[in-house]
Amino acid sequence: MKTVNGSFIRELLRQPACVIGLLIMLMVCLAAIAAPWLFPGDPWRMVAAPNLPPLSPGYIFGTDVLGRDVAAGIVHGARVSLLIGCVATLVAVLVGTVLGAFAGYYGGRIDDVIMRFTEIFQTIPSFLLALLLVAIFSPSVYSIVLAIAIVSWPSVTRLVRAEFMSIRTRDYVKAAIVGGQSGTRIVFSQILPNTLSPIVVISSLMVATAILLESAISFLGLGDRNMVSWGFMIGAGRTMIRQNWWLSAIPGMAIFLTVLALNFIGDGFNRALNPRTARKRKVARLIAAMEKGTS
Amino acid sequence: MSHLLEIRNLTVALPDDSDRRNAVENLSLQVDRGETVCVVGESGSGKSVTAHAVMQLLPRHALTISSGEILLEGVNLLELDTEAMRQYRGARLAMVFQEPMTALNPVMTVGDQIEETLLAHGQRDGRISRAKVLELLADMHLPDPQTLQHCYPFELSGGQRQRVVIAMAMIMQPGLLIADEPTTALDVTTQAQILKLIDSLKRRLGIGILFITHDFGVVADIADRVAVMQDGRVVEFGACNDVLRHPQHPYTKKLIAAVPKLSTRNGLVLTQTQRQAEPLLRIYKLSKSYKGRRAGLLSRTSVVSALNEVSLDIADGETVGLLGESGSGKTTLGQCVVRLLDSDSGSIVFAGQSIEKLKGSALHRLRPQIQMIFQDPYSSLNPRHKVGRIITENAILHGVKRNEANQRMLEVLQLVGLDATATERYPHEFSGGQRQRIGIARALVLQPRLIVADEPVSALDVSVQKQVLALLLDIRRKLGLSMLFITHDLRVASQVCDRIAIMHKGKIVECNTAEEIYRSPEHAYTRTLIDAMPGRQRAPDVQAQAVPEQQSDGTRSQGVWSQTVPAHAGDKFCEHGQVSPPNFKIAT
Numbered sequence: 001m002k003t004v005n006g007s008f009i010r011e012l013l014r015q016p017a018c019v020i021g022l023l024i025m026l027m028v029c030l031a032a033i034a035a036p037w038l039f040p041g042d043p044w045r046m047v048a049a050p051n052l053p054p055l056s057p058g059y060i061f062g063t064d065v066l067g068r069d070v071a072a073g074i075v076h077g078a079r080v081s082l083l084i085g086c087v088a089t090l091v092a093v094l095v096g097t098v099l100g101a102f103a104g105y106y107g108g109r110i111d112d113v114i115m116r117f118t119e120i121f122q123t124i125p126s127f128l129l130a131l132l133l134v135a136i137f138s139p140s141v142y143s144i145v146l147a148i149a150i151v152s153w154p155s156v157t158r159l160v161r162a163e164f165m166s167i168r169t170r171d172y173v174k175a176a177i178v179g180g181q182s183g184t185r186i187v188f189s190q191i192l193p194n195t196l197s198p199i200v201v202i203s204s205l206m207v208a209t210a211i212l213l214e215s216a217i218s219f220l221g222l223g224d225r226n227m228v229s230w231g232f233m234i235g236a237g238r239t240m241i242r243q244n245w246w247l248s249a250i251p252g253m254a255i256f257l258t259v260l261a262l263n264f265i266g267d268g269f270n271r272a273l274n275p276r277t278a279r280k281r282k283v284a285r286l287i288a289a290m291e292k293g294t295s
Numbered sequence: 296m297s298h299l300l301e302i303r304n305l306t307v308a309l310p311d312d313s314d315r316r317n318a319v320e321n322l323s324l325q326v327d328r329g330e331t332v333c334v335v336g337e338s339g340s341g342k343s344v345t346a347h348a349v350m351q352l353l354p355r356h357a358l359t360i361s362s363g364e365i366l367l368e369g370v371n372l373l374e375l376d377t378e379a380m381r382q383y384r385g386a387r388l389a390m391v392f393q394e395p396m397t398a399l400n401p402v403m404t405v406g407d408q409i410e411e412t413l414l415a416h417g418q419r420d421g422r423i424s425r426a427k428v429l430e431l432l433a434d435m436h437l438p439d440p441q442t443l444q445h446c447y448p449f450e451l452s453g454g455q456r457q458r459v460v461i462a463m464a465m466i467m468q469p470g471l472l473i474a475d476e477p478t479t480a481l482d483v484t485t486q487a488q489i490l491k492l493i494d495s496l497k498r499r500l501g502i503g504i505l506f507i508t509h510d511f512g513v514v515a516d517i518a519d520r521v522a523v524m525q526d527g528r529v530v531e532f533g534a535c536n537d538v539l540r541h542p543q544h545p546y547t548k549k550l551i552a553a554v555p556k557l558s559t560r561n562g563l564v565l566t567q568t569q570r571q572a573e574p575l576l577r578i579y580k581l582s583k584s585y586k587g588r589r590a591g592l593l594s595r596t597s598v599v600s601a602l603n604e605v606s607l608d609i610a611d612g613e614t615v616g617l618l619g620e621s622g623s624g625k626t627t628l629g630q631c632v633v634r635l636l637d638s639d640s641g642s643i644v645f646a647g648q649s650i651e652k653l654k655g656s657a658l659h660r661l662r663p664q665i666q667m668i669f670q671d672p673y674s675s676l677n678p679r680h681k682v683g684r685i686i687t688e689n690a691i692l693h694g695v696k697r698n699e700a701n702q703r704m705l706e707v708l709q710l711v712g713l714d715a716t717a718t719e720r721y722p723h724e725f726s727g728g729q730r731q732r733i734g735i736a737r738a739l740v741l742q743p744r745l746i747v748a749d750e751p752v753s754a755l756d757v758s759v760q761k762q763v764l765a766l767l768l769d770i771r772r773k774l775g776l777s778m779l780f781i782t783h784d785l786r787v788a789s790q791v792c793d794r795i796a797i798m799h800k801g802k803i804v805e806c807n808t809a810e811e812i813y814r815s816p817e818h819a820y821t822r823t824l825i826d827a828m829p830g831r832q833r834a835p836d837v838q839a840q841a842v843p844e845q846q847s848d849g850t851r852s853q854g855v856w857s858q859t860v861p862a863h864a865g866d867k868f869c870e871h872g873q874v875s876p877p878n879f880k881i882a883t
Contacts, residue, residue, distance in 0.1 A: 171675035175737065178633050179689030180662035193679040 011272035018268025024261035028254075032078040039072035043228045047072075054246050061250050065240060070233070070247065074254050077230040081258065084141065085210040088148035093203050095149070096156025101187050101195075103157065104164025115161070118154045126151035130213060134222045141224050144217060148210045159202055163195040197273035201266055208262035215255050230255050297369050298325040299503040300349070300388075300471050305363035307344055307353065307527075318344040318358055320527040326471065326503040331494070333506045333514045333535070335550070336524035337756040342507045345524075346475045349505065350390050351380055367471060385412050388471040389464035394480050395456035399448040405459045406432075406444025412466050431462045435492065453621075454485035458492065465496065472496070475507045482620040483783065487827035490517050509756065511554045512829030515539060523547045553761040555786035557813060557828070573647060574608040575777045576632065576745055581605045581641035581651075583627055601627040603801040604641065609745070614771060614778040616792030616809075618785060618824070624801040625781045629747045632779060633667045634658060646744065663693050666738035670750040672730035676722035683718030686737050693741065700740070707736045710773070711766060728759035732766065739770065745777045752787060764790055785828055789813070797821050 012018050031038070046067040047059075054062040054070075061070035103114040121129075130147040137143035167173065168191065176186050215231030217223055223232045230251040237247025307319040319341040326332045336342045347353050349365055351372065365372045367388060375383065392398040400408055406428050413424040432440035435458040448456055457477060464472055474493065478486040494517055497504055508514060514521055518535040523544065531544040542548045583602040601624040609615045619625045630636040632643060634650065643651040645665065653661055669675035676685055686707070687700040695703070705715055711732040722730055731751065738746055751767070752760040768791055771778060782788050788795050789809035796806040797818065804818040816822045 171669040171671060172677040174635055175667065175669065175675055175734070176677075176689075177635060178662060178665070178667045179737070179741065180659050180692060181689065185692075190677055194677070 008272050012268050015268050015271060017264045018271075021261040021264025021268065024257055025265060028078050028082065028258055028261070031075045032082050035075045035079055038075055039069065043072040043076040044068060051244055054250070062244075062246050064237065064244070064247050070250055073228045073233050074230070074251060076228050077233060077251065077254070078258075080141075080224075080227045080229045081211045081214060081255075084145055084148065084214045085207040088145045088152065088210045088214075089203055089206045091145065091149035092153040092206065093156050093199065096153035097160050097192075097199060099153070100157040100160025101164055101192060104161035105168050105183065105187050105191065107165070111161070114157070118157050121151065121154045127213065127216065131217060131220070131222060134217055139217075139222045139224055141227065144214060144224065147217075148213050151213070152206055152210065156199070156202060156206075159198055160195060163198060164191055167191045167194055197269075201270045201273065204262055204266040204269055208259040208266070211255065211259060211262075298366070299328045299368060300326040300505065301364075301366040302345070302349070303364040303366065305345070305348060305365065306361045307341070307348055308359050308361040310357060315526065317361075317527050319348065322363070322524075322527070322529055324522050324529060324532055326505050328470065328503050329497060329501040330519040331497055331504040331506055331517050332520045332522060333508055333518035334522045334524060335508055335511065335514055337509060337550070337758065339526075340524040341527040342509075342524050343475055344527075346390070346473050346505065346507050349473060350384065350388065352390075382416070385464075385469065386416050386467040387469050388473065389467070389469040391457075391460050391464050391472065391474040391477045393476040395453060395460050396448065398460050399456060401448055404445050404447055405451070409444075409459070409463050409466055412463055416467055427466065428462075431466055432459075434465075435459070435462045437462075452485075453481050454488060457481060457485075457489055461489075461492065461496075465500075468500065469502065471503050471505065473505045473507075476509070477506075478513065479509070483785075483829070484620065484823055484827040486513075486829065490829070493517065510829060511539070511551055511757070515830040523550065549758060553757040554830070555757075555760065555764070555784065555790060557786050558789045558809065572610075575611045575613075575646060576607075576609040576779075577642075577644040578605060578607045578628070578632070579642045579644070581628070581631060581638050581643065583624075583631060583636065583638045600801050602631070602638070605798075605801070605803055607796055607803060607806070609777050609779060611744075612771075612775045612777060613794070614780055614792050615806075616788035616795040617779060617781045617798060618783065618788050618795055619798030620783060622800075623798040625798045626749055628798070629667070629749050629779060629781050632745075633665050633747050634661075635667075659693075663689070663741035664743050665745045665747065666741055666743035668731075668734055668738055668746060668748040668751045671754050672727050672734060673754075675734050676730055678722055680721075681718065682720055682722065682725075682733055685722070685733065686718070686740050689737070690740050703740050703742075704736070707739045710739065710770065711736045726759075727755055728763060731755065731759075731763050735763075735766065735770070739774070743776065745779065747779045747781070749781045750783070751780075753782065753784065760787075767791055785809075785812075785824060797824065 012022075047069050048056075048063050048067050050063055050065050050067040052059050052063040052067075054060065056062055059069055059071065061074060063069055064073075099114050099118070103111040130151045133147035133150060134143050137146070164187075173186060173190055176190050181190070214223070214229065215234070218229045218231030219235040219238075221232075221235060223229050233251040234248045234255075237244065237251075241248050302322060302324050305319055305322045306317050309316060309318050322341075322345060324332065324334075334342045334345060344353070344358065348360060349372070353360070360373060363373075367383070372380065372383065399405065403411075406425075409428045409431065410421075410424050413427065418424045418427075428444060429440045432443060437443055437455060437458050443451075443455075448459070451459065461477075472493075477493070478489050481489060490513065493504065493506075496502060506513075506517060514535065520533065521531075521535050521538045522529045523531040523538065523546065525546045531538060531542065531547045538547060539551065542551055581602055582600070582604055584598045584600040586598055603624075605624075605628060607615065607617075607628075617625045617628060627636060631638045631651070634653070638651050641651070642649055645661070648661075650658075650661055676682075680688075683701075683704065686704045687697075690700040690703065691697060704718065708715055708717060713729065713732050713736065717725070717729075717733070722733065725733065735751075748767070752763050755763060764787065767778075767780075770776065771791075778791075780788065780792055785795075792809060794806060795809055795812055796803045797812070797820065798804070799818075799820045805812065805816070805821050807817075812821060813825060816825055
């Protein structure tokens, strides 16, 4: 990994979509970090006359029916969206990777047990399950993170399992077995580093899905009451959509841009990390394939 | 008369950031009707690119023809538009690919696939084309064409598939056949048959053949003229016999010298006492079968027997070759010995200890004593680990202190001919041959008594192959290791092995010294193998030589064995009391 870092970043910057994605995400992150300084105090506070349209002096995104600043809501909402998106993804990736790794490496009975368990979660409609979990545990940031993590780990497990199944047949894994290394050591130090690229790619896409899920949960009014979130803002503005369209459209735009940016970044990572699509390595591969007669 | 195919000053450019400017540089060669022109070279020499350039199958954007002409019967193929070129392909020039499994469409019957070419060239009458397909299948000496045409590729053997691919190429009776390593993926016996078939096509139909290969044995069997390629250039082009017997260019000389010859040097002959002594490894009636997939819910699982009561002894310091075709069970046997696979029945006794059922810490203690060298140097090293870690990791896990492991690593690196600076680099920075050396170093650093080498040189170019074989010989001479050497190549086996065991369908059918096996093969299968060895029929220089080879540096000569205790590395290895140079008598 270390030796390819330079070329990896160059490969990322070569893709315009990925650069745009990275810029958007940088702005969202900066906004989230700087929220307490940009808009000090509680974003729920009523600060101005109600229903100010966007671009009003002092209130760039206007205000809602109670005179709350929409811009403050967007910036503080970015914190909630990113926090929930990242933490839920982290939990899901950790759980999914460990389960997938053991299922893929050991196969047989262990694989059967883990995969049947995974399938239970895959057969239940994930959004309904998430809603149900939030409702049962009473809405809070923690329950939302947990619910999103629970519905998203199965896809990671399947991906990691497939990677492990293919890599465990490589000769260097056999060499490690013959060299007397233990199963756990082979899983974590021999195979896992070689599966990182697809895991990184799926993680960036999962953050996007998690943000959407969180918005949907908040839209339905099951979000954390103490924190302003983009989904909640859309939900709250929905009744006024004909008079005050910006109340729904602006947080909607925020979600759209963030999710789009994450998808761009995910695609960019995929191209840069995956030797099949990395431009520079492609040529060498083509020639090698031709010589091996598989072109 | 004009040539059938004439390539004039062909240059194929590589993209800007490649390690050299052109894949093929200023290449000129001619193929006439009724002759086979072989293009020989090592990997990366541009021989496949040349073949693909003639067919205009080069990957667009990546490789572009920057100058030159390719004339087929006087027509410059490079000036044809896409549609005109499409009409030429298949009808006037056709291609046979290396891997028959990927060259055939797995979801179409072979009859339909061959017919497709006729359809593409305007044959609309189904009855005529069917008749043609059947005639051609019979022509390719395929059994029962009537039934075979309805088979899917997976139902055929590798050799049959390659015959179908050739049939596909020949159906429009093209004047030029391009064969890109058509026998490399096949077993030796199948290879011999396919070469014979291609040669008979040339004689009967008077077609010209452009044959790409890396094997001088194949060249000797089939070529009328030879072009030797190095780094995209033709360094020598001439009649087959001239090139093989009197190579002019140093590179050609080097390649021909590197072709493994059947060596009948006298191996280690055991004295009576040693014969009675306990062998280091005794495999007794070992069986192993694989369970197939169940066809249906109620049907029983099919069982494929990979090893069928195999027995084999390896003495201390002896190298035994395990020779067989793909599917003969030789790799399975090797993996059972290193305990990558569990055997079903029978026993493996190593140094007096029965190891076939060992588990847990007992198995962990055994591991360092039996090490393995792998075939593919590109998949046997973890791409994310530095070489230093790859070599020392296992030793440290077995309780060797870090300092001592590093010390051992330096000694082993010196032994395999690598620089100490290698330790700080990643595997992708090394060539195939160097990677194989790293793999050997990884095995040696554990100070094993037995090494199982699974086709250690078959993925390497001939010149590298020669170096690695010399290294293996050198190592066993210095360290007195035992080795189980798995290979499909009798010539390679004869260079390193004291005895050779021939495996066929899960059984060892014959086991003897290389010389005995070559002079008086007992089993019918052994005779087939020897007859199929490429390069036997012509060109005595490349032909398998039945005369005892000159003792070269690597091979053992009189007396060397008794003085083998090496000055440096060996001492360290003997210190531990496990390995001592055996005091065998050398028969001369």
